Amino acid sequence: MTIPLTDFAPLVTEMFVLTMACTILVVEAFFGQQFRQLSYVLSQLTLLFAAVISWNMLDMDSVVVLGGTFVHDPMAALLKTAIFLVVFGAFIYARSYQASKGPLRGEYYVLGLFAVLGMMVMISAHSLLTIYLGLELLSLSLYAMVAFDRNSSAASEAAMKYFVLGALASGMLLYGMSMLYGATGSLDIAEIANAIAAMEGRSMILIFALCFIVVGLSFKFGAVPFHMWIPDVYHGAPTAVTLFIGSAPKIAAFAMAMRLLAESMGSLMLDWQGMLAILAVLSLALGNVVAIAQTNLKRMLAYSTISHVGFLVLGILAGTAEGYSASMFYAITYALMAIGGFGMIILLSRKGYEADRLDDLKGLNERSPWFAFMMLILMLSMAGVPPTVGFYAKLSVLQAVIHVDMLWLALVAVFFSVIGAFYYIRVIKLMYFDKPESEQPLVINTDLQIAMSVNGLAVLLLGLFPGGLLALCLNVFS
Amino acid sequence: MIDTPLLSLLVWLPIAGGIALLAMDAMGNRACRQTALVVALATFLLSLLLYTGFDLETAAMQFQEKHSWIAAFDVNYHLGVDGISMPLIILTTFTTVLVVLAGWQVIQNRTAQYMASFLIMEGLMNGVFAALDGVLFYVFWEAMLVPMFLIIGIWGGPNRVYATIKFFLYTFLGSVFMLVALIYMYLKSGSFSILDFHMLPLNMTEQVLIFFAFLMAFAVKVPMWPVHTWLPDAHVEAPTGGSVVLAAIMLKIGGYGFLRFSLPITPDASGALDWLIILMSLVAVVYIGFVALVQQDMKKLIAYSSIAHMGFVTLGIFLVFTLMDNNGSLQGASMGMEGGIVQMISHGFISGALFLCVGVLYDRMHSRQISDYGGVVNTMPVFAAFMVFFAMANAGLPGTSAFVGEFMVILASFKANFWFAFLAATTLILGAAYSLWMVKRVVFGEIANDNVKQLEDINAREFVILGSLVVVVLLFGLYPAPLVEVMHASVGQLLEHVSVSKLPMETGLALMNSVQP
Numbered sequence: 003m004t005i006p007l008t009d010f011a012p013l014v015t016e017m018f019v020l021t022m023a024c025t026i027l028v029v030e031a032f033f034g035q036q037f038r039q040l041s042y043v044l045s046q047l048t049l050l051f052a053a054v055i056s057w058n059m060l061d062m063d064s065v066v067v068l069g070g071t072f073v074h075d076p077m078a079a080l081l082k083t084a085i086f087l088v089v090f091g092a093f094i095y096a097r098s099y100q101a102s103k104g105p106l107r108g109e110y111y112v113l114g115l116f117a118v119l120g121m122m123v124m125i126s127a128h129s130l131l132t133i134y135l136g137l138e139l140l141s142l143s144l145y146a147m148v149a150f151d152r153n154s155s156a157a158s159e160a161a162m163k164y165f166v167l168g169a170l171a172s173g174m175l176l177y178g179m180s181m182l183y184g185a186t187g188s189l190d191i192a193e194i195a196n197a198i199a200a201m202e203g204r205s206m207i208l209i210f211a212l213c214f215i216v217v218g219l220s221f222k223f224g225a226v227p228f229h230m231w232i233p234d235v236y237h238g239a240p241t242a243v244t245l246f247i248g249s250a251p252k253i254a255a256f257a258m259a260m261r262l263l264a265e266s267m268g269s270l271m272l273d274w275q276g277m278l279a280i281l282a283v284l285s286l287a288l289g290n291v292v293a294i295a296q297t298n299l300k301r302m303l304a305y306s307t308i309s310h311v312g313f314l315v316l317g318i319l320a321g322t323a324e325g326y327s328a329s330m331f332y333a334i335t336y337a338l339m340a341i342g343g344f345g346m347i348i349l350l351s352r353k354g355y356e357a358d359r360l361d362d363l364k365g366l367n368e369r370s371p372w373f374a375f376m377m378l379i380l381m382l383s384m385a386g387v388p389p390t391v392g393f394y395a396k397l398s399v400l401q402a403v404i405h406v407d408m409l410w411l412a413l414v415a416v417f418f419s420v421i422g423a424f425y426y427i428r429v430i431k432l433m434y435f436d437k438p439e440s441e442q443p444l445v446i447n448t449d450l451q452i453a454m455s456v457n458g459l460a461v462l463l464l465g466l467f468p469g470g471l472l473a474l475c476l477n478v479f480s
Numbered sequence: 481m482i483d484t485p486l487l488s489l490l491v492w493l494p495i496a497g498g499i500a501l502l503a504m505d506a507m508g509n510r511a512c513r514q515t516a517l518v519v520a521l522a523t524f525l526l527s528l529l530l531y532t533g534f535d536l537e538t539a540a541m542q543f544q545e546k547h548s549w550i551a552a553f554d555v556n557y558h559l560g561v562d563g564i565s566m567p568l569i570i571l572t573t574f575t576t577v578l579v580v581l582a583g584w585q586v587i588q589n590r591t592a593q594y595m596a597s598f599l600i601m602e603g604l605m606n607g608v609f610a611a612l613d614g615v616l617f618y619v620f621w622e623a624m625l626v627p628m629f630l631i632i633g634i635w636g637g638p639n640r641v642y643a644t645i646k647f648f649l650y651t652f653l654g655s656v657f658m659l660v661a662l663i664y665m666y667l668k669s670g671s672f673s674i675l676d677f678h679m680l681p682l683n684m685t686e687q688v689l690i691f692f693a694f695l696m697a698f699a700v701k702v703p704m705w706p707v708h709t710w711l712p713d714a715h716v717e718a719p720t721g722g723s724v725v726l727a728a729i730m731l732k733i734g735g736y737g738f739l740r741f742s743l744p745i746t747p748d749a750s751g752a753l754d755w756l757i758i759l760m761s762l763v764a765v766v767y768i769g770f771v772a773l774v775q776q777d778m779k780k781l782i783a784y785s786s787i788a789h790m791g792f793v794t795l796g797i798f799l800v801f802t803l804m805d806n807n808g809s810l811q812g813a814s815m816g817m818e819g820g821i822v823q824m825i826s827h828g829f830i831s832g833a834l835f836l837c838v839g840v841l842y843d844r845m846h847s848r849q850i851s852d853y854g855g856v857v858n859t860m861p862v863f864a865a866f867m868v869f870f871a872m873a874n875a876g877l878p879g880t881s882a883f884v885g886e887f888m889v890i891l892a893s894f895k896a897n898f899w900f901a902f903l904a905a906t907t908l909i910l911g912a913a914y915s916l917w918m919v920k921r922v923v924f925g926e927i928a929n930d931n932v933k934q935l936e937d938i939n940a941r942e943f944v945i946l947g948s949l950v951v952v953v954l955l956f957g958l959y960p961a962p963l964v965e966v967m968h969a970s971v972g973q974l975l976e977h978v979s980v981s982k983l984p985m986e987t988g989l990a991l992m993n994s995v996q997p
Contacts, residue, residue, distance in 0.1 A: 430633075
């Protein structure tokens with residue numbers, strides 16, 4: 003098969019990131035000792051530049067290239083831009099992370115870039131194989147990142163758990179894909195969709211395929227009952243890695259769900275709608291209730307992630323353009339909140355001490371009113387209290403769900419978000435109402451200060467003027 | 481109407497002032513206090529322009545501003561006031577000035593944040609009253625919780641954390657269901673405009689569900705029995721300023737919600753379920769009145785008295801259906817509703833004043849227990865005069881603003897049903913009993929202990945605060961016309977709107993009737 007040269011035009015971002023990741027790997031090997039910040043600076047420039055490229059590709063027409071394995075459409079361009087920016091923020095936080103062993107080594111950024119590449123491939127996948135390829139590239143990078151701190155037994159345990167469970171989930175997904183291939187005779191998403199639409203009735207094998215794929219997806223999302231890895235991995239991994247895992251991969255998981263469920267198995271919507279409804283309700287319930295019992299901030303945010311995934315899934319299961327765009331908005335804004343939340347742990351940590359207990363937040367308002375205020379905004383946003391962006395994310399998802407006459411799901415969702423509000427406002431209580439445990443002044447890098455402030459203010463400003471991003475997300479699906 | 485965006489100024493000026501205060505934290509408490517006072521006074525004076533520029537003849541929204549805000553959901557930044565919301569905005573700005581003054585000396589700990597919270601909350605509450613868009617309303621409504629949550633939690637009493645989390649979660653639980661109702665109506669009507677919601681035809685099932693969703697939000701806020709339990713806790717733990725704002729304004733937002741949302745959007749459900757609200761209101765009036773009688777803590781007593789008085793408000797508002805059935809005319813019905821609104825405003829002044837009185841005592845003695853006091857009149861004669869006056873006003877003494885509202889509601893309930901009136905009128909006895917008995921134990925008698933002996937009478941600042949409240953309470957008590965006139969057109973229009981059923985078939989009948997001579 004010959005591939006015309008023009009086919010590579012939509013891949014320009016991927017090629018750029020790949021080249022840069024390899025370059026940085028080499029640069030790190032040779033100059034890593036002399037110029038400690040070199041790979042960091044290069045990675046950040048890569049991300050910024052990639053963000054600019056993919057942002058400019060937003061208006062390009064949808065096109066399928068490379069023999070139907072790769073698609074470029076507005077959704078891909080928007081999601082990639084979001085991922086670049088989120089990872090850019092994550093890297094800033096990560097650079098200041100020196101809780102256990104001093105500054106991070108350059109491999110963190112290289113692995114991060116490869117993970118980004120994996121996410122990009124997932125987002126632009128137009129064939130089951132490409133999806134799997136991207137997913138594995140992402141997962142392998144993440145496994146390695148979790149195990150980054152090799153002297154920490156908690157991190158090794160977390161990496162092992164993540165790897166074993168992740169491999170199991172990948173197996174499930176692959177098994178489902180193979181059945182889907184068997185039933186439809188194609189790996190191409192568009193052809194699968196056509197084949198399913200042309201079928202009379204529903205074949206047993208398709209439903210089996212669907213079940214396995216949904217299981218694999220829910221594992222990657224961390225939806226209950228496939229959430230077991232989330233708290234342990236989030237807790238055990240170094241915070242700079244938790245920050246990474248907890249943010250951008252959710253956006254990629256959303257894209258994978260879109261490609262697999264909405265685009266290739268859209269005709270089976272009635273079937274996966276029911277499955278997702280169960281997952282969503284369970285995630286909302288378990289995530290919000292169990293988070294209350296946590297004393298560790300990372301674990302609490304892990305359970306909070308699970309509950310947010312519940313909301314995200316709600317938007318997808320609505321099965322309308324409105325619902326998809328609501329979910330997309332949710333994924334992007336959640337990633338923004340998540341890096342802020344974990345970033346706060348890095349901000350409070352100092353050399354040799356990881357401030358990941360809830361008690362470490364005590365009296366933050368006395369130690370630093372500004373960062374207490376930033377955390378206040380982030381927590382309110384996660385709780386869905388206006389005028390923060392989290393409110394509009396919930397609003398648009400609820401709207402989509404009510405629009406398809408699933409009022410009961412909306413009621414369940416708001417009920418559990420009230421329960422969830424408790425543990426978010428408990429964080430505010432710790433920061434504002436309690437006395438600080440340590441009087442040590444906070445030592446914060448300038449770039450970390452700027453990142454945290456920009457992050458918090460972005461959550462607030464997007465809450466005051468959510469129209470632009472909402473419109474972007476809607477346009478992608480219209 | 482006027483080119484200056486007056487309502488936007490009223491919302492954003494205090495918020496901007498609050499943010500400025502946070503920024504000037506380092507400049508010392510004195511500068512912060514003065515800035516806060518200037519901003520609060522400026523906002524109050526601006527809000528008076530609402531009154532002078534108000535057109536009494538029309539029931540339409542005035543001072544409207546409309547800009548597209550979130551085009552994707554057709555959400556507009558739409559502000560406007562009518563005769564019901566305008567007085568409440570002035571009440572808000574007036575109260576905030578007093579609150580800033582009341583915290584002048586007491587709040588030494590993080591003064592800038594304290595003042596900023598109140599100013600930001602003032603802006604948000606003005607926004608709640610002025611919002612004419614569902615999402616905008618909800619944003620202000622929820623955002624308002626945050627400063628209050630912090631005020632109670634940071635500057636409150638010993639049990640403040642429990643109280644403030646209870647306050648937050650109670651209100652949050654109530655309001656999320658309102659959000660679902662708002663979204664539902666948006667999907668039916670294609671717009672988030674509250675005025676469009678008013679015109680939206682809904683069948684009975686929808687109306688009942690929406691009515692209950694709103695009831696959950698507003699009943700918690702009012703608060704109505706049996707969801708009132710957060711209020712005594714919040715009041716007792718809140719600093720004086722927090723109690724004042726809670727009692728004077730936040731509770732009114734619940735009553736306002738019934739008038740702006742429940743009645744006009746779900747008139748048929750409100751008519752069919754008015755017995756429920758009347759029942760809950762009467763329980764609040766009678767039962768909570770008795771509960772107030774046995775309180776040992778002054779703030780708790782006033783908190784329970786607030787619940788009882790707010791029962792009057794909801795009673796007055798929901799009497800209209802019985803009145804319309806009995807009389808067939810809107811004239812009589814308007815008395816109950818106007819009485820309810822007057823009662824809201826008047827209760828804002830009086831309960832605020834009582835909390836300020838308790839604050840004056842608490843600042844000196846650091847106790848709210850009635851038993852710690854006695855014979856205060858001997859050492860604080862001027863203060864005693866104020867406190868006796870406000871207690872009398874709380875009991876509904878003729879000549880004070882409370883009398884006007886209570887009298888109108890009782891009169892209206894007489895027209896509706898003798899037993900309603902009978903039960904409602906017990907408030908005159910109970911209110912007098914708990915208010916005056918408290919005054920008797922605190923103010924009169926022999927000097928109870930050495931602490932009371934050493935009390936100093938109020939200073940000029942406190943005199944100004946309490947004195948200005950005396951003036952307004954007397955003013956609206958003796959000459960309520962300005963207040964009633966302002967709301968007359970809006971109440972009339974609301975009643976007319978409510979009297980027309982939204983149900984498909986009956987709407988047709990009503991239209992036919994109006995066409996026939």
